Amino acid sequence: MQYALFIRPAATIYDLPEKTRPGEDGQLLSAIGDEGLYGQSCQVVDHPDGEGMVRVCTFYGYPGYVDREDLLFLTGEQLRAYLSAPSVMAARETDLLTCPKVAGVRLLTVGRGSRLRLAPEGEPVEGWTRVLLADGRPAWAWNQSLEPLAWEEDAVFTQREGLPFDDALAQALGIQPDQLVQRALDRWHGGNEGAFRRAVCETARKYLGAQYRWGGKAGAGVDCSGLVSNVYMQNGVLIYRNASIKPGWPVREIPRAAMQPGDTLYFPGHVALYLGEGMYIHSTGAAASGGVVYNSLDPASPLYREDLDRKLTAVGTIF
Template sequence: MQYAVFDRPAVTIYDLPQPTMPGQDGQTVSAIGDQGLYGQSCQVLEDAGEMVRVRTFYGYPGYAARDSLRFLTREQMQAYLAAPAVMAARTADLLSCPQVAGIPLLTVERGARLRLAPCAEKPDGWTRVLLADGRAAWVWDRSLEPLCWEEDAVFTQREGLPFDDALAQALGVEPGQLVRRALDRWHGGDPGAFRRALCETARKYLGAQYRWGGRAGSGLDCSGLVSSVYMQNGVLIYRNAQIKPGWPMRSIPREKMRPGDALYFPGHIALYLGEGLYIHSTGAAASGGVVYNSLDPASGIYRADLDQKLTAVGTVLGCI
């Protein structure tokens, strides 16, 4: 097995080994299915030609351009993932020196994985990080957040093996312990803190434009938003807008939904914030991005078309 890290700010992952496909009414449309953010890891399933078949560490398969990947051996990937790292908290310039006039080496999106670089003396307000190619760069402290997810499933995923089983195998735990492990490691063992963190993270994307297949702060789709919010809080759910066996999301009755749970509609997903309010990335012409809407018919932001089509409420905390 060969591995790679995404070596561009937001790498397009196509569902087909070409960037476009025939759409409705004779239109040519994009074959994009996902995006891999800078520094995140993937398996290399087939390495032939300019389009490489990959599977992300959270289980999404597709095709990425060869020149958007940095290839690693298993040993190199193990060392890469073991190194202390942080997450880009917003669109962030990586600069040649800890000065605002430093030369921009790269601009990354929220969710990028950045390794910490050795630093004999830390200038106030700045952190030294490593680019994927090993070069050092500087970034504002305020542009960083703790990295709160595990990519170990990149080593154990294989066809026919449920994703939770692959991640649990890599971490040496039982699949049913994965959510509890995330809560204990990053949320003080408190389900309430986890729910609050999910809602807070989702709000950071408010106003971002809708982008089919997107996961970046500059544009993301409905499942890109919700799966990214969960990932950034330590739980890896299925990337698309459905509850799929093998990932931790479980269906619960509508009357039991609580803040941080996922709302599922036909081909769409949102994150519930409480008191009828939810946040989602919608391609509706009236919004075209990440907005609030409500399940309360008395609210001015009520959408009857979604309320009436709510098919499931999902939670990862059913057994916690």
């Protein structure tokens, strides 16, 4: 098996080996399904020699096709070494510079959720952190632009077509599938469910105002399931990328009356994150919004959307 890293700030993952598809009305539509964020990993499922797009499966189980120039190919041994290195996450649009000075040459700008390895320790520079690009080149980033990395990509080595994602990740980590959520809580949230719920809601709020982008997952543009799945990932839990509850993944359905902050709200072809007190945050392509906004399930609220309230089909939780 061969592997790869995404080396674009947001590498497009297409659902088809073509980049466009015909719409029912004859208009040309995009075949984008997802985005691979910088420094994150994937399996290489099919690697045609010389030309054509590469078929991949991301570490969180999303399959698709990617331009080969958007990938850095690695062996399993190389990827294991990469994933085991101390790493951080870009917390916002982050310039990676040649030196720890504001006038340093910008090598690359990456977005929230990108994975960066920490460079070997050297002379510290106040306010700056030395990191490594995916290809090993050193660079500098503002401390304020970085956050601790809180997810695991081990499933990239074990996932196989037809294998439930929970089973793949649990197998990679050497635990039982029903221990995955507790492992995430213990590692990054002090074992506290409430801390996880608060963190997920706070992370989602950081995307407020981002534009809606079909298949998007980066801060520059995100769709509904890209927002929710990315927010969960940044807090240590990998959930299904698309807008539904799928067996073999952590989210399970609960009654509407039982929903709590951090739970997921499902509508036909759409998903949102519940914030509490009737409020939710979502990325919507509605003409009045066109991006990440707050709305409410409370008819008395000025943010109430009756159309979505009536169409709420399920509430999901990982607990």
